Amino acid sequence: MKDFVSYLLKPFIQDTDKVIINVEDLEDGQTEVVVQVPVEDMGRIIGKKGKTVASLRQIMRLYGHIHSQQVLFKVEERENESVD
Secondary structure (H helix, E strand, O other): OOOHHHHHHHHHHHHHHHOOEEEEEEEEEEEEEEEEHHHHHHHHHHHHHHHHHHHHHHHHHHHHHHOOOOOEEEEEEEEOOOOO
């Protein structure tokens, strides 16, 4: 599933190495996908009026339906890591 999510996000992300994708199976049979993206890429992921992220969530729901899973898709802002 991580590869599929990475494939979906690739056009929207400047540096794919800065993206963290966590997939976790929850107790109630759901699968939670949490994507942490850099601040500078959040606007492209969300899109105008949230249409892009809504479309990504719909695609993930369909992916889950095909694989007999319920998928929860979340996008979080990743904090910039400062190097001292």
